[in-house]
Amino acid sequence: MKGIVTEAVGGFFYVVDDEGQKHRCEVRGRVQEQIFPGDRVVFENWMIEEIIPRDNLLHRPKVANVDAVNIMFSIKEPEIDFSLLDRFILLVEKEGLNPVILINKLDLDSDFPAKQEDKITAYKNAGYSVHIFSVSKGTNLQVVKESLFAGINVMAGPSGVGKSALINELVSGAELTVGDISEKLGRGTHTTRQVKLVPLPGNGWVADSPGFTSLTLENLKPEEVKNYFPDFSGYQNKCHFSTCTHTHEPDCFVKESVENNEIPEFRYNSYCQLVEAARKEGDDHYS
Numbered sequence: 001m002k003g004i005v006t007e008a009v010g011g012f013f014y015v016v017d018d019e020g021q022k023h024r025c026e027v028r029g030r031v032q033e034q035i036f037p038g039d040r041v042v043f044e045n046w047m048i049e050e051i052i053p054r055d056n057l058l059h060r061p062k063v064a065n066v067d068a069v070n071i072m073f074s075i076k077e078p079e080i081d082f083s084l085l086d087r088f089i090l091l092v093e094k095e096g097l098n099p100v101i102l103i104n105k106l107d108l109d110s111d112f113p114a115k116q117e118d119k120i121t122a123y124k125n126a127g128y129s130v131h132i133f134s135v136s137k138g139t140n141l142q143v144v145k146e147s148l149f150a151g152i153n154v155m156a157g158p159s160g161v162g163k164s165a166l167i168n169e170l171v172s173g174a175e176l177t178v179g180d181i182s183e184k185l186g187r188g189t190h191t192t193r194q195v196k197l198v199p200l201p202g203n204g205w206v207a208d209s210p211g212f213t214s215l216t217l218e219n220l221k222p223e224e225v226k227n228y229f230p231d232f233s234g235y236q237n238k239c240h241f242s243t244c245t246h247t248h249e250p251d252c253f254v255k256e257s258v259e260n261n262e263i264p265e266f267r268y269n270s271y272c273q274l275v276e277a278a279r280k281e282g283d284d285h286y287s
């Protein structure tokens with residue numbers, strides 16, 4: 001039989017077959033560490049026998065065969081950090097996926113869309129969908145529902161932004177634990193520990209994942225960062241040097257375009273920070 005792994009718990013794997021039946025399966029030996037939620041597997045008598053080759057594997061959180069990543073932040077409690085958002089975007093781009101940006105808790109500041117219009121427009125111009133909504137008030141949730149794919153959707157983002165609350169709202173009966181925000185911000189603990197695929201009402205799955213406040217750039221070379229900024233793409237082939245990293249080189253058309261306000265300055269600043277971080281974290285990684 002074939003199925004999809006939805007959850008790994010204490011050495012067991014929950015596998016849902018094509019009919020929607022759930023099976024608690026085991027695995028022999030060392031293969032265990034290499035099976036993740038989202039993996040399609042062949043199983044027999046509650047024993048996983050084979051992993052079907054993956055389309056991709058997201059590293060943080062570890063989910064296989066991902067179709068879409070939703071990067072979720074909140075307007076307040078915790079306040080959105082755009083440079084952290086840009087870091088998330090980079091990591092998703094690096095996996096060859098197109099992120100969707102979700103911004104929750106509109107009820108805490110209804111002026112946010114107007115105040116941050118420049119930034120929101122910048123993300124839209126870079127090719128990303130941005131949805132601003134409130135889970136607790138139910139505002140704009142329909143468009144979030146419609147943006148989910150029929151395949152595997154991942155919710156990523158810092159702790160406390162409302163990922164579990166959103167999934168509970170989208171999927172009746174998901175019953176994920178929604179945490180107390182003051183406890184979370186105070187102690188830095190995460191309510192969500194295990195990645196779990198939850199079936200969506202129509203078709204597809206959504207993965208709730210632990211919140212992250214920092215993300216490492218392992219295996220990312222500084223000179224690669226520019227490939228993951230689609231907002232630079234119309235500009236960077238016009239730099240004097242084809243190897244231009246748009247940081248210190250003369251005759252850099254990207255830097256010129258930042259000065260002319262064609263490329264948003266905050267995105268360029270994030271880019272420079274990420275190049276620097278890739279240099280530093282790459283060194284740490286190899287030392």
Ligand SMILES: Nc1nc2c(ncn2[C@@H]2O[C@H](COP(=O)(O)OP(=O)(O)OP(=O)(O)O)[C@@H](O)[C@H]2O)c(=O)[nH]1
Nearest residue numbers: 135136159160161162163164165178179191192211
């Ligand atoms: N004001 C407001 N609070 C919200 C909204 N959505 C969720 N919350 C609250 O935010 C807190 C955190 O929600 P969770 O769903 O646990 O957050 P999470 O992103 O899943 O957090 P982790 O599991 O730690 O990654 C809870 O107290 C929710 O009730 C919203 O739209 N507005």
Ligand SMILES: [Zn+2]
Nearest residue numbers: 239244246252
């Ligand atoms: Zn340049």
